Amino acid sequence: MxxxxxxxxxxxxxxTGMNQNGDPSQAWIKLKMDGRVDVFAGTVDIGQGSKTVHSQIVADAIGVPMDWVTMDTSNTDSSAFCMGTFASRGTFIGGNAVRLAAEKVRSRILEIGGELLEVDAGDLEIADGEVHVKGSPDKKVGMGDIAGFATFVKGELISGQGTALKEYATLDPETGAVTVPPxxxxxxxxxxxxxxxxxxxxxxxxxxxxxxxxxxxxxxxxxxxxxxxxxxxxxxxxxxxxxxxxxxxxxxxxxxxxxxxxxxxxxxxxxxxxxxxxxxxxxxxxxxxxxxxxxxxxxxxxxxxxxxxxxxxxxxxxxxxxxxxxxxxxxxxxxRPESRTDGKYIRYDEELSINAVASADSAVLFAP
Amino acid sequence: MSIEFTVNGTAQVVEAEPLTPLLHVLREDLSITSPKASCQHGGCGACTVIVDGEARRSCLMPVEAARGTAIRTVEGLAPAGGELTPLQQAWIHHYAAQCGFCASGFLMAATAYLEQGGTDDRDAIVEALGGHACRCTGYVKIIAAVQAAARGETFDLEETAVGANTTIKGVER
Amino acid sequence: MKVVGQRLPRYDAGAHVTAGTRYVDDVRIPGTLWAKALRSPHHNAEILSIDTSKAEAMEGVFAVVTHADVHKNVHGHIEGLGVPGDEPLLAATHVRYLGQPIAAVAAVDEATALRATEAIEVTYRELEPLFDIRRAFEPNAPQAHDNQNWYPDFEGQMDRRQIRKGDVDWAFEQADHIVTGVYRPYPMEHVPMETQVTQVVPEADGRYTVYSATQAMYFSMGVVAAHLDWPLNRLKFIGGTTGSGFGGKVDTASETITVLLAVKAQRPVRWRWTREEEFLCSSTRAGWHMEVADAITKDGWILGRKMLTLHDAGAYSRFSPYGVTKHSFHHTGAYTIPNLEFNGYVVYTNRVPSTAMRGFGVTSVSFATEIHIERCARAIGMDPLEFRLKNANRLGDTSPNGVVYTDPSTVPVVKAIAEATGHELPADYRTMTAAMRSGDDLPEHLVGQLGNPEDH
CATH class of the missing domain: 3.30.365.10 (Aldehyde oxidase/xanthine dehydrogenase, molybdopterin binding domain)
Known part of the structure; x- marks a missing residue:
């Protein structure tokens, strides 16, 4: 031995993503009146961790603690469309959907925060669930106050939706050349x-x-x-x-x-x-x-x-x-040699080839 | 036929044909669903429960053979609302479950291993748990979790452990 | 505190270790019936008759369904992508693989359901099966499929997926060596720890709740709705908790039939496949047959590649045309080869249909082309890592489809693996980056082939 x-x-x-694209993932987010964040998306976590990863993306994209984010991916009545968990698309495409939705929610939070703080929204940032003036961390308003103000005074549900979708790549059947990256x-x-x-x-x-x-x-x-x-x-x-x-x-x-x-x-x-x-x-x-x-x-x-x-x-x-x-x-x-040299050809595995197994009248053979 | 045993300390009396798999009785008659009906031929370990201190594959165990025994399942590892066992905590901290379908079987087999004096010796852990299948994790973090629990470590449940032999680096463009 | 980049635990880690995660098979609905399927005992046969009357008359049997109960029995999973449906939900006139479902039963318990499937009488006329994709194109090959033995509908017109790029004849003429090889990954199982399982509940408002282990709730809901010709709001899929899938739970293999049984029985129905069914009757990763010929120079450039791929679809198309297209797009691997001739066929055999599995379409080609790269490097006596770096995808290089690479990483990953294994690289390879080619890295055959990554 x-x-x-x-x-x-x-x-x-x-x-990443379905070959030739055309595979959307969607998400929508709403704020509870205390500023907590509810995310509704359709990406199935098959064990790989997409639900946790998406929550992390949302938390940072808005600027709230992780435990403020609740994700519902549980059913087709409340969850937004997702093409599915395949084609290595969960983190990237599903993640972009929740990121885009979160960015819209963040923009609206900043606008309403600007109203409350009487400053331009562009001068504000969000961290740990609070909106504050850049450079003046003491001049701030909590997201709970913003969401409550929106709900009870402005009569508005702070929400945002996002769709991650790349254009379908059509291809030339003769050459395989594509119109856009597939x-x-x-x-x-x-x-x-x-x-x-x-x-x-x-x-x-x-x-x-x-x-x-x-x-x-x-x-x-x-x-x-x-x-x-x-x-x-x-x-x-x-x-x-x-x-x-x-x-x-x-x-x-x-x-x-x-x-x-x-x-x-x-x-x-x-x-x-x-x-x-x-x-x-x-x-x-x-x-x-x-x-x-x-x-x-x-x-x-x-x-x-x-x-x-x-x-x-x-x-x-x-x-x-x-x-x-x-x-x-x-x-x-x-x-028995593994390869056969034939002019400039070095041929391996000839016994496995379709040429060796199929009869000569096969419609497909391989003769490079 | 009437058969008595305890499950997680509670007395149970079930009516079943004697050769009915214990797994079926636990899941379908008692709605104790932690043991999973995964292969039902003893090949994967997902249905493992502890019977009188021994890890047993409940799919292969006729319910008659469980007569008079004390059965333990994942439902009984930690008291309701109480602190998780070190092994359960290790499973969380070491990210030892992804889809989670194998976790119940692994946890019960590993609990029996530790209760019988099992140590953090890698080979001994592989010997004890080698018959359990996990399709997600590649076993690395399962072994790490059992080792950590065997060593009596304490666990931060808000964060997971850095993987052994992992480097993260940027790239110059 | 920022959490991106943090090692946070799973949202359900605590539930996983306390039996708190409720998988489909853990849902408990009172009055639930068990489902079982009658499956084909033959690889290839004509169905002459199906008689369900004895099963229907059995005590404890609430529903028996066959093809006659399905509004649209033949529906393709990716008809929306232009791949025509060819697979019956329940076999009607032919069975094309061992284990193909013909009828299904819902009964009061598992044993009764099993006995009822055995009471269904089906008569067959056996046909010769086809198993070897290499023999599918012979004039006298057994007929594996309703039409010809290979898929005819790429772009609605082509019987193969083609890639044509550059001037492959020039490359083969210019080459110092042409290395050919054959690569054959066999079919394999997904082996998710949780087998296929669905629980369906008819609701009082006429809707149907479907507890599904699918990897794609909306996709599977669309498949069920298409077979039944229902609007989507008659269904509510409850999912998102799956005992792993690896591609096999995109197939919607159990949902539609369970819904049909629940409709007919007007009772909740659960269908959980046995592990034997999972191994023998669920879809597999496909078998592939790949022949590669590379035209190389003695100093280590790959000038051109010709490749033939046969994909073993099994009995029906499912996702196979998609998989072969994806395969063709990646048949140069992590390397830039400017002259290409690729032909890929989806070939039918009388085995369980294959489907997506982790790495779909590309796992096969990675196996083939990485071994082939090694053989090519060894043929000219060059270090295989240097050979890889020389031909690596670089900024501005183009893919088989003419797409300009904007962030290729062949160079950093190969250098990192060299470092990790203590593999000494010469100085000019140690300093190589993924930057656009110039100087010695831009040989004559790539001049004029580069695109501008800034434009993309």
Missing amino acids: AKAVGRGIAAIEYP HSAISYAACAAEVEVDTETGDVRVLKMSQVYDVGRAINPTMVEGQIEGGAMQGLGLGLLETVYPYYPSPDHRGSGYGSYFVPSMEELPELECIIIENPSSDGPFGAKSIGEMANNAQPPAIATAIYDAVGVWVTEMPITPEKVLRALRAKEEG
């Missing part, structure tokens, strides 16, 4: 994986993963870590463990439970190092970019490369199961 250690890296990019900010990431390959069993253990993510701005760094750590384990599952069809494309031996489908467990957890880069986007809330989906994209190729580094075989069908590693090692032992 021999164990070989190898390292590999991968770098990736991932867009997404919001692009996030980038890199992952370095260190693996140990057991050349007798084909088993691969990931020993360590270092990961770098440009998230623009970490609105809640702990939740960013949560995405990165959870994504790392899903990426590990993708790379090494998980498939519903172990002998794809055959439907045979399909796993129907945890005993036959391998979800990454605590025992597979490698050492993780997490580097968050803040390279702000121009149009995300507080400079944020997305993090959710990209978090499981860099690990599989990094692991595949680390396996190559360790034992000198490429496995390009994933998950990279022990069986596939052993088959590749056997081919190497038998002297």
